[in-house]
Amino acid sequence: MPKEQIEEYIEAIFDIAGEKGTAKTTEVANRLKIAPASVTEVFQKMARNGLVQYEPYKGVSLTTKGVEAAIKIKRKHRLLEVFLAKILHIAPEKVHAEACKMEHSISDEVGDAICRQLNAPARCPSGKLIYPCEKGIETCNQCKETLEKDASSASQRKILPVTDLKRCQKGTIAFLRGSSKVIQRLSDLGLTPGTEVTLMRKTPMGGPIELSVRRTALAVGHDIADNIFVEAAGES
Amino acid sequence: MPGCQGCPQSRNSFERNADLVVALAGNANVGKSAVFNQLTGVDQIIGNWPGKTVERAEGTLQYQGMKIKVIDLPGIYSFSTYSMEELVSRDFIALEKPDIVVNVVDATALERNLFFTIQLLELNAPLLVALNQIDLMERKGISIDYQRLEEILGVPVVPTIAIKGKGISELTEEIIKLGEQKIAPPEIKYGKEVEQRIEKLISLLGKIETFYPHRWLAIKLLERDGEITRLVEGLDSTDGTVVRAAEELAEEIERIHGEPSGVVISAERYKIADEISRKVQKIRTEEETLTDKLDRIALHPILGYLAAVGVIGGLLVWTFILGSQISGILQNALSSVEQYEPVVSGPLGNIIWNGAFTGFVAGVTLVVPYVLPFYIILAVIEDSGYLTRIAIMLDRGMHKLGLHGKAIIPMILGYGCNVPACFSCRIMETPKQKFVAAFLVSLVPCTARTVVILGLVAAFVNIWWALALYAFDIILILLLGRIAFKVVPGESVGLIMEMPSYHVPSAKVVLKQTWARTKSLLWVVFPAYVIGSAVLQAFYAAGLLNPLNDILSPVTVNWLGLPAEVGILLIFGIVRKELTILMLAVIFQTTNFASVMSPVQLIVLALVTMIYIPCLALILCFAKEFGWKKTAAITVFEVTFAIFLGGIVFRMLSLIM
Numbered sequence: 001m002p003k004e005q006i007e008e009y010i011e012a013i014f015d016i017a018g019e020k021g022t023a024k025t026t027e028v029a030n031r032l033k034i035a036p037a038s039v040t041e042v043f044q045k046m047a048r049n050g051l052v053q054y055e056p057y058k059g060v061s062l063t064t065k066g067v068e069a070a071i072k073i074k075r076k077h078r079l080l081e082v083f084l085a086k087i088l089h090i091a092p093e094k095v096h097a098e099a100c101k102m103e104h105s106i107s108d109e110v111g112d113a114i115c116r117q118l119n120a121p122a123r124c125p126s127g128k129l130i131y132p133c134e135k136g137i138e139t140c141n142q143c144k145e146t147l148e149k150d151a152s153s154a155s156q157r158k159i160l161p162v163t164d165l166k167r168c169q170k171g172t173i174a175f176l177r178g179s180s181k182v183i184q185r186l187s188d189l190g191l192t193p194g195t196e197v198t199l200m201r202k203t204p205m206g207g208p209i210e211l212s213v214r215r216t217a218l219a220v221g222h223d224i225a226d227n228i229f230v231e232a233a234g235e236s
Numbered sequence: 237m238p239g240c241q242g243c244p245q246s247r248n249s250f251e252r253n254a255d256l257v258v259a260l261a262g263n264a265n266v267g268k269s270a271v272f273n274q275l276t277g278v279d280q281i282i283g284n285w286p287g288k289t290v291e292r293a294e295g296t297l298q299y300q301g302m303k304i305k306v307i308d309l310p311g312i313y314s315f316s317t318y319s320m321e322e323l324v325s326r327d328f329i330a331l332e333k334p335d336i337v338v339n340v341v342d343a344t345a346l347e348r349n350l351f352f353t354i355q356l357l358e359l360n361a362p363l364l365v366a367l368n369q370i371d372l373m374e375r376k377g378i379s380i381d382y383q384r385l386e387e388i389l390g391v392p393v394v395p396t397i398a399i400k401g402k403g404i405s406e407l408t409e410e411i412i413k414l415g416e417q418k419i420a421p422p423e424i425k426y427g428k429e430v431e432q433r434i435e436k437l438i439s440l441l442g443k444i445e446t447f448y449p450h451r452w453l454a455i456k457l458l459e460r461d462g463e464i465t466r467l468v469e470g471l472d473s474t475d476g477t478v479v480r481a482a483e484e485l486a487e488e489i490e491r492i493h494g495e496p497s498g499v500v501i502s503a504e505r506y507k508i509a510d511e512i513s514r515k516v517q518k519i520r521t522e523e524e525t526l527t528d529k530l531d532r533i534a535l536h537p538i539l540g541y542l543a544a545v546g547v548i549g550g551l552l553v554w555t556f557i558l559g560s561q562i563s564g565i566l567q568n569a570l571s572s573v574e575q576y577e578p579v580v581s582g583p584l585g586n587i588i589w590n591g592a593f594t595g596f597v598a599g600v601t602l603v604v605p606y607v608l609p610f611y612i613i614l615a616v617i618e619d620s621g622y623l624t625r626i627a628i629m630l631d632r633g634m635h636k637l638g639l640h641g642k643a644i645i646p647m648i649l650g651y652g653c654n655v656p657a658c659f660s661c662r663i664m665e666t667p668k669q670k671f672v673a674a675f676l677v678s679l680v681p682c683t684a685r686t687v688v689i690l691g692l693v694a695a696f697v698n699i700w701w702a703l704a705l706y707a708f709d710i711i712l713i714l715l716l717g718r719i720a721f722k723v724v725p726g727e728s729v730g731l732i733m734e735m736p737s738y739h740v741p742s743a744k745v746v747l748k749q750t751w752a753r754t755k756s757l758l759w760v761v762f763p764a765y766v767i768g769s770a771v772l773q774a775f776y777a778a779g780l781l782n783p784l785n786d787i788l789s790p791v792t793v794n795w796l797g798l799p800a801e802v803g804i805l806l807i808f809g810i811v812r813k814e815l816t817i818l819m820l821a822v823i824f825q826t827t828n829f830a831s832v833m834s835p836v837q838l839i840v841l842a843l844v845t846m847i848y849i850p851c852l853a854l855i856l857c858f859a860k861e862f863g864w865k866k867t868a869a870i871t872v873f874e875v876t877f878a879i880f881l882g883g884i885v886f887r888m889l890s891l892i893m
Binding site for chain 1: 313314316318344345346347348351494495496498499502503506527531535537540624627628629631632635640641729730731732733734735737
C-alpha cells in the first residue's frame with residue numbers, strides 16, 4: 001500500500017480523535033470518502049505495522065508511533081501551507097489542497113529546510129500551530145547555523161509548546177522563539193532555558209495562560225506562550 | 237576626551253539640593269511606593285498592580301537635622317531596554333549618582349528580585365536592601381536568613397513591612413549610616429565562558445570614559461544593548477575595535493549556547509540568584525493560598541467574565557446612584573445658605589462674585605459627589621490586586637484592537653479622570669500600543685463627562701437615554717479602536733504580566749488614595765470653575781457672547797440643531813467638560829434645562845460634549861507623551877467626528893422623538 005495513503009489515514013484519525021481518543025470506522029470513512037469495508041482492511045494493516053490499535057466495531061486509536069507520524073506529517077503540511085501562501089503567493093483557498101498532495105512526497109530534510117527558510121513560523125495560514133522539529137536543538141538560530149549536519153538523529157526528548165501542557169503539569173524550558181525583545185523580556189522575568197515552570201491555568205478562547213515560575217505568577221498571552229517550548233514532566 | 241561627549245542626555249532634569257539623595261529601585265509591585273510614602277509622608281498612589289509608578293516621584297525626609305531627598309523610580313525587572321522606564325532608571329542611577337540606592341525586594345519572590353539586585357551591584361550603586369513584605373513571606377511558609385543574605389551580598393539588609401510602617405526607622409538609620417560610610421559592593425562573577433569575555437572587553441575599554449562602570453559597560457556590550465553599543469562606538473578613538481570585539485565575543489557565546497547572548501547572560505544571572513536564595517531561604521510545603529482560591533472564580537471561564545463585568549458595571553452604577561444622591565443633598569443644603577441662581581445685572585463686582593460663587597457651588601455639588609464614590613471603590617479594586625485579573629480575562633478581546641489585556645487598566649482609570657489614565661498608558665510596551673490605548677482612553681467618559689450626561693440626559697430626559705449614551709460610547713471605543721489598530725503604524729506585542737497575590741485592601745490606604753486623587757482633581761477643578769464662570773458672566777455683561785455665538789451658529793444651530801447660546805459652552809468645555817453644564821445654567825438662568833431645550837437637543841449636546849475634544853489637561857498630557865503633531869491630529873479628529881456624529885444623531889432622533 002502506498003505511503004501516501006497510510007499517511008492520509010493517520011492524519012484523518014489524528015484530526016478526528018487527537019492523540020489519545022478513538023476514531024470510529026465510519027467517521028474515518030466519511031472523511032476520506034472511502035467505503036467502510038476498505039477502511040477496515042487498511043486499519044488491520046496499520047495495526048500490524050504498529051501505527052494504530054484497532055478494535056472491530058469500536059474504532060482505531062493512534063499508538064505512540066502513530067502519533068509521531070501524524071505530528072510529522074502535520075508539521076510538513078502546515079509548513080507547506082505557509083510556504084505556498086507566503087513565498088509562492090498561491091491563493092489561500094488552494095493552499096490546503098496543494099499542501100495535501102505535497103506533504104507525502106517531501107523528506108524530513110526538505111521540511112526542516114522550509115522551516116529554516118521561513119524563519120521558523122509558529123502557525124499555518126489558518127492559525128494552527130506548527131509543531132517543532134525533532135532535531136533536538138536548543139533554538140532555531142542553532143538550526144540556521146549548523147545547517148543540518150545530522151538530520152536523522154531524532155531526539156528522545158518530547159518538546160512541546162507550554163500551551164500544550166495540562167493544568168498543573170510541570171515542564172522545563174527548552175527554548176524560546178519570537179522577537180528578540182520578547183525573548184529578552186521573558187528571560188528577564190525568569191523564563192530562562194532549563195528553568196522549571198508549571199502551567200497553572202488556561203483561560204478560555206485562547207486567552208492568556210498563567211505560569212508559575214520561580215514562585216511568581218506570570219500571565220502570558222497565548223501567542224507568546226505558543227513560542228515557549230518546554231520538555232514536559234509528569235503530571236503532579 | 238573633549239567636553240561632555242560621553243554622557244547621554246539626562247532624560248529628566250534633576251536638582252540635587254539635599255544632604256543626601258536616596259533612590260528607591262526594584263521590581264514592579266514590590267512596595268517601593270509604600271516605602272516612599274512611609275519615608276516622606278507624601279501620598280504617592282499605591283495599588284496592587286505592576287506599573288502604577290510611571291513618573292519618578294520625589295519627596296523629602298527630615299531626619300536628625302538632615303535633609304534627605306527620596307526618589308521613587310518606576311518598577312523594572314532588568315536594565316535592558318525593553319521599556320523606557322528601564323532606560324530612565326538606569327540613567328538616573330548611573331548619571332545622577334544618588335548617594336544611596338535602596339533596593340526594595342519582595343521577600344516572597346527572592347530569586348527574581350535578586351536578579352535585579354545583581355544588576356544594581358554591577359552598576360556600582362551604593363546599595364541597601366529593604367526586604368519587604370516579610371509578613372506575606374511568613375504566611376507563604378518562607379523564611380529567610382537576613383544575616384546570611386547580608387554577608388553574601390556584602391550590603392546591609394533590612395526586613396520591612398512597608399505598608400504597616402514596620403522596619404522603616406531601622407531603614408532610615410541604615411540609610412544615614414551608609415551615607416556616612418560607603419561600602420564597596422562585591423563584584424559578582426559569572427560562569428567561566430561569560431566571565432572571560434567580560435574581562436577581555438574590560439581591558440579593551442581601558443581608555444573609554446563614561447558615567448557607567450567598565451564592568452557594566454562590558455556586560456551590556458556583550459548583551460548587544462543598542463544604546464550602550466552606540467555610546468561606546470561614538471567614543472572609541474580606535475575606529476570601532478571595541479564594538480567589533482564585543483560583537484565577536486557575543487557571537488562566540490551564542491555559538492556555544494545556541495541562544496542570543498542577552499538570554500545567556502540573563503540565565504547566568506538567574507543561576508547566581510538561585511544559588512544565593514538556596515543558601516538563605518527555607519521553604520515549607522506550600523498550601524493552597526487565598527489567591528489560588530479566589531482565582532478559581534476570577535479566572536473561571538464563565539464566572540470570571542461575570543465577575544469582571546459585575547465589578548466594572550458595579551463601580552459605575554454605584555457612582556451614579558450614590559453620586560446623584562449626594563449631589564441632591566448638597567444642592568439643597570447650599571441653596572438654603574445663599575441664592576445661587578445666576579445674576580447678570582447690577583454692578584460688575586456683584587456679577588463676578590456671583591459667577592465665582594456659582595462656580596464654587598457647582599464644584600461642590602457636581603464634582604465631589606461623583607468623584608469620591610468612584611475613587612473609593614477604585615482604590616479598593618486596585619489595592620486588592622483584581623485589576624490584573626480583569627486584564628487577563630479581557631486580553632483576547634483587546635487583541636482585536638491591537639492591544640492586550642493590560643490596556644484595560646488605563647481605561648478603567650479613565651472613568652475617573654482621563655489624565656492619570658493617559659499617563660498610565662506607559663504600561664503598554666510599544667509606541668503604537670501606548671498611542672492607541674491613550675486615544676481610546678480619551679474617549680472613555682470620565683466623571684466630568686458623566687456629570688454632563690447625568691445632568692442633561694438622566695435628569696431631564698430619562699435614565700435609559702443616559703445609559704444608552706454610555707453603551708454607545710463603548711461601541712464607539714471598540715469601533716475606533718479597531719480602526720486605529722489598522723491605521724496607526726508600528727508593532728504590537730502580546731501580554732506578559734506579573735500577577736500579584738490578592739490582599740485585603742487596607743482602609744487607611746484606600747482613604748489616603750481617594751483623598752490624594754480627589755485633591756489633585758480639586759486643585760484643577762475649583763479654580764477652573766470659579767474663574768471660568770466669573771469670566772463668562774463678565775463676558776455676558778460686556779455683551780461679547782452674542783457675536784461669538786453668531787460665528788459658531790452654522791455648526792451649532794444649522795447642523796447640530798442646538799440653541800445658538802450653546803456655542804460659547806463648547807468653547808468653555810475645552811477647559812473642563814463639566815463647564816458646559818455649569819455655563820448652561822448661567823446662560824439660561826435656570827437649572828431646569830428641560831424648559832429651554834428639547835430632549836433631542838439635550839441628548840445631542842451631551843453626545844457632542846462627550847466626544848468632541850479632550851479637555852485642556854488631557855491635551856497637555858497627550859502633548860507631553862506623544863508630541864504636538866499627534867495631539868493635534870487627535871484633537872482635530874475628535875472635534876470633527878463629534879460634530880459630524882452629533883448632526884446625524886440629531887436628524888435621526890428628530891424622526892422618532
